[in-house]
Amino acid sequence: MGKPMSKSVIVVGTGNAALCAALAALEGGARVTLLEKADKSLSGGNTKYTAGAMRFAYDGADDLLPLLRNPEDPRVKRADFGSYTTEKFANDLLGFNDGRPLSEEQEALVHQSGATLRWLASHGVKFEPIYSRQSFEKDGRHVFWGGLTLAAENEGVGLFDMELAAVERLGGTVRYNSAVTGLVTDAGRVCGVQIGQERLLADAVILACGGFEANGALRVKHMGENWEAAKVRGTPHNTGDGLLMALELGAADYGLYSGCHATPMDLHMADFGNLELPPGERKNYRKISYFLGVMLNAHGARFVDEGANFRNYTYAQYGAAILEQPGQFAWQVFDSKTYDLLYDEYRFKDAHFVKADRLEDLIAQMSGVDQAAASETLARYNAAVDQTTGFDPTVLDGKATVGLNPPKSNWAQTLDQGPFYAYPVTGGITFTYGGLKVDAEGRVLTGGGDHIKGLFACGEILGGVFYAGYPGGSGLTSGAVFGRRAGQGAAGS
Ligand SMILES: Cc1cc2nc3c(=O)[nH]c(=O)nc-3n(C[C@H](O)[C@H](O)[C@H](O)COP(=O)(O)OP(=O)(O)OC[C@H]3O[C@@H](n4cnc5c(N)ncnc54)[C@H](O)[C@@H]3O)c2cc1C
Missing domain, CATH: 3.90.700.10 (Succinate dehydrogenase/fumarate reductase flavoprotein, catalytic domain)
Known part of the structure; x- marks a missing residue:
């Protein structure tokens, strides 16, 4: 019997969630094409605008050292990183839930955060302690506070560069100036995307194309008139395109659409x-x-x-x-x-x-x-x-x-x-909280709880991860956790 054919996977977007999804799908043996609406200079979405700070659970300095670009930096020896347990992370999220219990997505974020950072580091993504913003000098030591300790080397642009390099090492390719305008279906299964008149087919499509923060009309619809005039802190390209396409196919809307x-x-x-x-x-x-x-x-x-x-x-x-x-x-x-x-x-x-x-x-x-x-x-x-x-x-x-x-x-x-x-x-506005619901394999769910065959999602486009706020640095970690999940799911679909 011959080797099974590897799956073809389209990833929509090139931000942190997209690149993590691509990486996981490539690891799973898939052939991966990423489609980016922006030109090369504005690829990477909001991810490139970030400070690259990533919140994750750790028990102490020993958990951090393998993630660092330079564990020998003398400041590392003089640092008091403390610990940030899964309980602390969970409590921090609960503090923004307005009385809601942790959602399934938040449970996954907390419990997979540490393993996901280690996975990224294994692909060459390296981190640095955030001395300037998250620590104070006390008695000659850098004392970290608030549970947010590391950022990707060279911030969001560095994260993008290191993740993209990892994706390209494994054979993933990126097409710029390729805005996805529709999903192609066959007998109820998503089997590709439209890029204007062009149709590109694949075994699975992963939507990692951000929230709707840059779409004034959707902001007003879901969050009210106050939001018409809001500045957008990041990319102009996150206009909710993927969200609208998935909703049109019967995907459930999930999470707090009025929140951001x-x-x-x-x-x-x-x-x-x-x-x-x-x-x-x-x-x-x-x-x-x-x-x-x-x-x-x-x-x-x-x-x-x-x-x-x-x-x-x-x-x-x-x-x-x-x-x-x-x-x-x-x-x-x-x-x-x-x-x-x-x-x-x-x-x-x-x-x-x-x-x-x-x-x-x-x-x-x-x-x-x-x-x-x-x-x-x-x-x-x-x-x-x-x-x-x-x-x-x-x-x-x-x-x-x-x-x-x-x-x-x-x-x-x-x-x-x-x-x-x-x-x-x-x-x-940084990003929106309402979005799609996915299952444990990253598959997009319908209102009835079934999944839409061939369609996966991750990153800002997901709902249920944040409600009345978020502890800083959780957005990128969420993109990585759910990106990895979607990539694994798509490669095995
Ligand atoms: C200024 C700023 C600072 C931040 N700082 C931090 C931080 O330090 N730590 C943290 O955890 N979070 C931070 N965040 C939040 C963080 O940016 C997001 O959580 C994260 O980047 C979202 O990743 P993503 O991959 O889901 O989306 P994005 O990185 O935004 O990527 C979405 C991509 O999809 C593309 N796209 C959109 N529509 C289409 C389409 N139709 N077809 C093809 N492509 C499309 C976009 O061009 C973009 O490249 C910050 C955000 C901003 C704006």
């Missing part, structure tokens, strides 16, 4: 992310050091607890909170005590801000804001700060306001030392 990840961004950034910036500068339109100051809306009022938790547990919700404010903007206000602690993005050459030696003069420059109300809000805030507790940004320091609504629960310091700084911000 959105962060505070520079009010004056362009409408989409800018990949032309060098990798280290790409995140610089983001403005997420609000926990060190306060945020005021057009009415001069505070509207969130800026210090509710470490910023990677709040930043994904506060973009939406800003879009809900009148005029859909806010100002972040800091004084010189914390200025040096602000992330580099606040000193970015394109950062918009105003500066003054006196608070009143700062407020006078904060355009669109009710100045009298802002002045009163800041005076009330300053008067409410607990002066007995010490400020410590490395922990939830409990230095809170007393009797204010909303409170500032940690890191509340009086704004009293000039020069003062204020940054205008709005909400920028």
